[in-house]
Amino acid sequence: MPKKTEAEMTWKDIEVGCIVTEPGNAAQYKTGAWRSQRPTYTFSRCIKCGICQMYCPEGCITQNKEGFFEANLDYCKGCGICAKECPTRVINMVEEEE
Amino acid sequence: MAKRKGIEVSIALSDAVKLTNADVIAAYPITPQTHIVEHLAELVANGELDAAFIPVESEHSAMSACLGSSATGARTFTATAGQGLELMHEVLYVASSMRLPIVMAVANRALSGPLSVWGDHSDVMAVRDTGWIQIFVENGQEAIDHTICAFRIAEDNRVLLPVMVHLDGFHLTHMIEPVTLPEEEDVSRFLPPNRYPLPLDPVKPVAMGDFAPPVIYTEAKWAQEINLRNSKSIILEVWREFEKAFGRKYLPVEHYRSEDAKTLIMTMGSFSETASLAVDSLRQKGESVGQIKLRLWRPFPFKELRDAVKNADTLVILDRALSYGGPGGPVCTEIRAALYNEAKKPKIVSFVGGMGGRDISVAGFEQIITQGMEIARKGSPNEYEIFGVRE
Ligand code: SF4
Ligand code: SF4
Numbered sequence: 161m162p163k164k165t166e167a168e169m170t171w172k173d174i175e176v177g178c179i180v181t182e183p184g185n186a187a188q189y190k191t192g193a194w195r196s197q198r199p200t201y202t203f204s205r206c207i208k209c210g211i212c213q214m215y216c217p218e219g220c221i222t223q224n225k226e227g228f229f230e231a232n233l234d235y236c237k238g239c240g241i242c243a244k245e246c247p248t249r250v251i252n253m254v255e256e257e258e
Numbered sequence: 259m260a261k262r263k264g265i266e267v268s269i270a271l272s273d274a275v276k277l278t279n280a281d282v283i284a285a286y287p288i289t290p291q292t293h294i295v296e297h298l299a300e301l302v303a304n305g306e307l308d309a310a311f312i313p314v315e316s317e318h319s320a321m322s323a324c325l326g327s328s329a330t331g332a333r334t335f336t337a338t339a340g341q342g343l344e345l346m347h348e349v350l351y352v353a354s355s356m357r358l359p360i361v362m363a364v365a366n367r368a369l370s371g372p373l374s375v376w377g378d379h380s381d382v383m384a385v386r387d388t389g390w391i392q393i394f395v396e397n398g399q400e401a402i403d404h405t406i407c408a409f410r411i412a413e414d415n416r417v418l419l420p421v422m423v424h425l426d427g428f429h430l431t432h433m434i435e436p437v438t439l440p441e442e443e444d445v446s447r448f449l450p451p452n453r454y455p456l457p458l459d460p461v462k463p464v465a466m467g468d469f470a471p472p473v474i475y476t477e478a479k480w481a482q483e484i485n486l487r488n489s490k491s492i493i494l495e496v497w498r499e500f501e502k503a504f505g506r507k508y509l510p511v512e513h514y515r516s517e518d519a520k521t522l523i524m525t526m527g528s529f530s531e532t533a534s535l536a537v538d539s540l541r542q543k544g545e546s547v548g549q550i551k552l553r554l555w556r557p558f559p560f561k562e563l564r565d566a567v568k569n570a571d572t573l574v575i576l577d578r579a580l581s582y583g584g585p586g587g588p589v590c591t592e593i594r595a596a597l598y599n600e601a602k603k604p605k606i607v608s609f610v611g612g613m614g615g616r617d618i619s620v621a622g623f624e625q626i627i628t629q630g631m632e633i634a635r636k637g638s639p640n641e642y643e644i645f646g647v648r649e
Contacts, residue, residue: 171477171484176418177357178478179456180465189471 191218195238197253203228206250212242262438267398268293268431270439271337271363271423274405276307277445281332281452284312284323288342289375290427291365295337317342321349321360328358328420329466331457333409336360339427340367340374343381347388353420354389355482356467359412359452360420362390363405366527367427368614376615377427379526379578382555383588389482391421391489392555394526398435401425403506406445411496413452417489424555426528428615440504448503490557510559511566512551515541519548521572521634522604523627526552526589529576529612536623547627552589560596567597573604574630576623576645578612586610586642605634611645622646 164173165188175181206228213221213229220235221242231242243251265273272294275283283302285295301307310327314320320336328334338346343364353360367381368374382392391411395401401423408421425431456464470478490510497508514534516522525533530551540547550566552559567573577587585591586608597603607630612618618626626645633643 166471166474169474169477171481174474174478174481176455177466178355178468178470180468181456183463183465 190234192220192232192234192236192238195233195236196256197238197240198233198236198256199231199238199240199242199251200254201228201230201250202252203250205248207248209247212246212251215241215245217241260438260440260444262436264434264436265398265439266293266432266434267401267425267437268365269297270398270435270437271401271405271425272297272301273439274402275335276301277440277442278333278335278406278409278449279446280307280309280335280409282310282312282324282327282334283336284314284320284327284334285336285338286314286317286320286342288317288339290367290377290431291337291339291342291363293431294363294365298335317345318349321346321353324360324362325349325353325356325358328353328360328454329356329458331452331454333413333452334358334360335362337363337365339365340369340381343385344369347385350385350388350390350420352467354486355478357418357482357485358420359409359418359454361405361408361412361423362420363401363423363425365427365431366424374614375427377429377578378613378615379424379588380580380613382424383579383581385422386556386588389419389486390556391417391419391486391493392424393421394424394551394553394555395430396528396530396551397430398433398437399506400508401430402437402439403500403504403508406440406449407496407500407508409452410449410499411489411493413450413454414492414496415453415455417485417492418454419486419489424527430528444503448500486557490554490559493554493557508553509562510554511562512553513566514549514551516548516550516566516570518546519570520546521574521627521631522548522550522567522570523623523630524550524552524573524575524589524593526555526578529578529618532618532620533576533623535620536627539620540624540627545628545631555589558592558596563593563596564600567604568600568602570604572607572631572634574607574609574627576609576611576618576626578610580610580613584641590642607633607638608642609645610642616646618645
């Protein structure tokens with residue numbers, strides 16, 4: 161049976177005590193929706209050290225095809241920690257448009 | 259054969275917990291519950307009960323430790339009273355929504371202020387809506403029996419809800435009464451091992467106590483509510499099984515000489531026995547009086563209550579707690595609501611008394627009942643009557 165999303169679940173589908181029995185379902189929440197700033201990149205300065213990835217509290221930074229480290233904006237909360245920690249100032253935080 | 263002996267009710271209740279072979283007890287001492295946890299600590303220290311006793315720094319921690327322990331599938335017990343129950347308050351909701359079968363004895367105590375260590379039901383009423391199964395007991399034997407039943411009810415996989423056993427502080431906890439402690443092997447036969455379906459287990463990890471956004475919160479709460487309501491049939495089943503095994507019968511609404519009575523007095527807890535004596539006395543004087551006692555407070559026994567009062571003209575209810583600025587005693591208010599749409603229902607008179615450890619004697623109950631009958635005839639300007647206050 162394909163797994164129901166939360167919006168499809170009825171009260172009968174809920175596990176006893178709302179226990180979550182499968183890992184990873186938090187990925188369903190697009191927690192980046194309420195971000196007020198987002199990271200932008202000048203990859204020409206990037207030395208691919210991965211420090212931004214280590215520091216990101218959301219674990220949302222992965223390497224793209226070219227090997228540059230980039231945030232998944234579905235989950236990035238715009239905290240700016242990556243920009244602060246990047247040794248070569250690749251990352252610049254900009255305001256989200258209204 | 260189990261022997262009858264005279265013993266303090268708190269000690270008897272702890273011995274009952276020992277008979278259930280509880281795995282974890284996390285508790286903080288507070289009057290008038292102290293003897294219960296003291297005795298349990300002793301039993302554990304002496305090696306008579308193979309359990310972990312967690313001496314926590316507060317009741318909030320006690321209940322939090324109980325959550326963790328119960329979540330591993332351990333049989334978990336705690337006890338508290340009054341302010342301690344209030345300090346646990348927010349965690350009580352978590353226990354019921356996480357469906358953890360914790361059993362807790364509450365030595366009912368008045369809430370401060372003014373500071374009072376003595377008994378009434380203000381602590382019970384403040385936790386009415388926490389989602390726990392709640393049972394009132396009236397004497398030492400019931401304290402033992404319902405502690406044992408509480409584990410079987412709570413841990414039944416069709417229920418999985420925490421249970422409070424309410425016993426009146428001092429009036430019951432500190433009485434020495436003749437009781438029969440069941441034999442250990444009989445309790446083991448009656449009470450199967452705790453089998454929590456999804457315990458914390460490194461081999462099969464689960465996440466507990468997660469958050470629920472608006473899209474799922476209502477469904478989660480409804481699942482919990484349906485479960486609590488449905489638990490009633492299992493509670494009754496467990497009490498029937500208990501009767502078969504131990505010969506003592508318990509009902510959600512207990513009766514005393516009520517079948518043909520025109521006037522009923524309704525009570526909860528240890529004052530019930532005194533009220534029964536008042537019923538006897540008024541019967542002797544030719545009054546048509548009987549008594550009902552509320553044993554099961556949550557889930558509320560609507561059907562049994564309606565059946566119990568349908569032939570009476572007057573129902574006098576004694577609450578031992580106030581709802582400040584409200585319509586009367588909290589129990590009375592619920593019973594009024596439960597009967598409002600019934601075609602045939604008695605007149606209801608609300609009394610509040612016995613607060614903060616104040617005794618009500620047999621003569622006092624006679625006065626409550628006769629005054630109640632008069633109010634039913636003539637009416638009263640008051641939402642409720644306060645009993646025994648000095649004007
Ligand atoms: S702004 Fe914060 S959340 Fe977004 S990628 Fe950078 S460190 Fe991660
Ligand atoms: S910290 Fe800066 S330089 Fe290092 S990988 Fe991230 S963006 Fe590139």
